[in-house]
Amino acid sequence: MSASRENVLVQFTNCRLVRNHQLVKDDLWIRNGRIINPEPVFFDEKNLAHKRFDCNNAIIAAGYIDLQINGGFGVDFSYDTDTVEEGINKVACGLIKTGVTSFCPTIVTSPMETYHKVLPRIPETTNGAGVLGVHLEGPFINIKKKGAHPEECIKSLENGFQGLMDVYGSLKNVKIITLAPELESSENVIKQLTEQGITVAVGHSMASLKHGEAAVQNGATLITHLFNAMSSFHHRDPGLVGLLASDDIPKGQTVYFGIISDGVHTHPTALRIAHRTHPQGLCLVTDAISALGLEEGIHHIGQFKLEVKDSMAFVAGTNTLCGSIAPLDECVRIFRKATNCSTVYAIEAATLHPAKCLKIEKSKGTLDFDSDADFIMLDDDLNVLSTWIDGKCVYCNNEVTKKTFSCNDSVQN
Numbered sequence: 001m002s003a004s005r006e007n008v009l010v011q012f013t014n015c016r017l018v019r020n021h022q023l024v025k026d027d028l029w030i031r032n033g034r035i036i037n038p039e040p041v042f043f044d045e046k047n048l049a050h051k052r053f054d055c056n057n058a059i060i061a062a063g064y065i066d067l068q069i070n071g072g073f074g075v076d077f078s079y080d081t082d083t084v085e086e087g088i089n090k091v092a093c094g095l096i097k098t099g100v101t102s103f104c105p106t107i108v109t110s111p112m113e114t115y116h117k118v119l120p121r122i123p124e125t126t127n128g129a130g131v132l133g134v135h136l137e138g139p140f141i142n143i144k145k146k147g148a149h150p151e152e153c154i155k156s157l158e159n160g161f162q163g164l165m166d167v168y169g170s171l172k173n174v175k176i177i178t179l180a181p182e183l184e185s186s187e188n189v190i191k192q193l194t195e196q197g198i199t200v201a202v203g204h205s206m207a208s209l210k211h212g213e214a215a216v217q218n219g220a221t222l223i224t225h226l227f228n229a230m231s232s233f234h235h236r237d238p239g240l241v242g243l244l245a246s247d248d249i250p251k252g253q254t255v256y257f258g259i260i261s262d263g264v265h266t267h268p269t270a271l272r273i274a275h276r277t278h279p280q281g282l283c284l285v286t287d288a289i290s291a292l293g294l295e296e297g298i299h300h301i302g303q304f305k306l307e308v309k310d311s312m313a314f315v316a317g318t319n320t321l322c323g324s325i326a327p328l329d330e331c332v333r334i335f336r337k338a339t340n341c342s343t344v345y346a347i348e349a350a351t352l353h354p355a356k357c358l359k360i361e362k363s364k365g366t367l368d369f370d371s372d373a374d375f376i377m378l379d380d381d382l383n384v385l386s387t388w389i390d391g392k393c394v395y396c397n398n399e400v401t402k403k404t405f406s407c408n409d410s411v412q413n
Contacts, residue, residue, distance in 0.1 A: 006032055009041065010391065011049035015377075018061040018347050019367050028060055030373040033390040037369040053405060055377060058385055061347045062365050063101025063374040064328045065354040067176065068135055068225065068258055068285040070106045070301055072292030077105045078302035079290075081114055084121040092128030094293055096395040098327035099384040101374040102130045102364055104175055106287075108302040109138030109149035115168045122173040128394065130374070132358065133175025137224065139167065140179040140186075141204035147229040148315050148322030149204065150303040157183040161192045174198060175358065178224040180205035181215035181240075194219030199358055201258075202240055204229045209242040216249055222357055223257035225287055227270055228321075244278035256357040258285035261335040262326035264312050268338035275339045283357055284331050284350040289313055289323035333382045346382070 012028040019026070029038045029049070041047050071077050073094040075087040088105055095103060107118060115136070122134055139155045146154060155167055157179070168174070177193055178201040179186060190200045202215050203224025208231075212223075223230075223240055231239035238245075243255045259274055260266055261284055266274075275282060286292070291299040291308045298316060299306050301323055305316040308325060315322045326334070328350055336346035348365075355365025363372045373391035376384055386405055387395040393405040 008050045009047055011038075011052045012055050012060065013052060015055035015058055015060045017367055018059065018344055018351075021348070022344055023059065028367065028375070030391045033373050035367055035369055035371050035373050035375075058377040058379065059343070059347075059382075060367065060375055060377055062351040062355075062367055062371070063129075063376050063387065063389070064099045064332070064350045065132070065358075065365055066095070066100050066103040066286055066288075066328050066350075067222075067283060067354050067357065068106050068137070069095075069103050069288045069292075070108060070323055071290040072288050074290055074294060074299070076290040076300045076302065077118070078107045078110045078114060079300040081117045084118050085123050088123055088131060089126045089128070092126035092131070095129040095327075096387045096389070097384070097397075098329045099376040099378070099387055100129045100328050101376070101387060101389050102132050104132050104135040106135040106137050109141065109146070109153045110302055111153055112167050112169075116170075119168065119170055119173055128389075130389065131173075132360070132364075134173050135176040135178070135201075136168065136174055137178040138204065140164065140177075140183060140189075142180040142182065142206045144206050145180070145204045145229045145231075147204060148301055148304055148306070148320060153303065157185045157189055160185040161189050164189055164193075171196060171198065176201055176222065178203045180207060181220065182207040182211045187214055187218045190215055190218040190220050205240060206231050207240050208237050209239055209246065212240045212243045213246055213248045216243065216246075216253065216255055221253070221256055222283075223255065225265070225285065226257040226259045226274060228260065228265055244274065244281065254281055254356070256281045256283050256353065258283050258287075260285060260287050260324055261331045261338065262286070262324040263334050264326075265321060265324060271335060271338045275341060279345070281353070282349050283354045284328065284335055285354075286326060286328050286331060287324045288327070289325065291325045292327065294325075329382065329384050336382065343380075343382070347378075 010030050016023045029036050072091045080087045176199045181202045200220040201222035201224045233241045289301045296308045307316040351365040355361040375388050377386045
């Protein structure tokens, strides 16, 4: 059977697909980097697969999506400003081993020149996980909840949207902006950012619930790392945490929230509370730093030195947590164990939910027909067996699967 390189039809058999919020015993078909409906192929084209792979009953899910990652593998996106392209590519290649096929490189609060230098140089393509756009976490945050953000670089919003643009220089390549909704002029800024297609997140904040509700009414749709760097829940004013159960959210609007289930940042009980309160909005994020994938020692996050010790990362010389060193596949496993949620839900919290948050669920975060062929194979313990991007196997975790799937080589060859 002959076929052009562009039209090779590939069938994955003996697998369980995460589809329609359940595990379905079915085959997966891909062609030209897309997941396809096989029925027209059979009945209209009368074609059979050019290549077939037995998946040995593996779970196939959409590739993981990380909405907040500051760096990894020795790279810090806010510090290594002279090697932006190389740094992002290095992290992108490292992430595929953890099942991540798309991510938002995150720039923490930084000097103005950092934004002007970094944002124009974000690469559109990499040799690994795809870049969805930059997440700008700050500098328009509350100084009282600065966390590992340098105080001298924090800005107000007193000059409104123009002041924001002066700091960033451009919104090119920007996908998410985290700001504190209690800041002066924030409502108008949120509205204008939303009109430009930016996902606005609220975080690093002392906001009341009313501040949070006003932000959502003006277009904000995401809470940055729930519970961390925000006012604690209080029964008379639950703050931003209260958005999970607010009855003053626009009809049809879902408030999404990132949550770090690395076993350090968020207690298992807090994970369970968030999951049971607002399951449809939960998005697992890593908030990973340059020390991801490295040994303990001194590293960087933005303008700060950080120290990794006892499997935790702190601003050097302090007890202030400053990001995670757990990869997203580990966060998925920890979350499933902590909440006793279903396997499918744990996977969708790192796939479908973040895709919906960014309004890209037609192409990412799903195995629906005509979506991108970015997917992962998992065992029942949710260990990553292989990672596929654009219909190509880009990572296998052992020699057996590598031989089976010709990893690092397009299935369309």
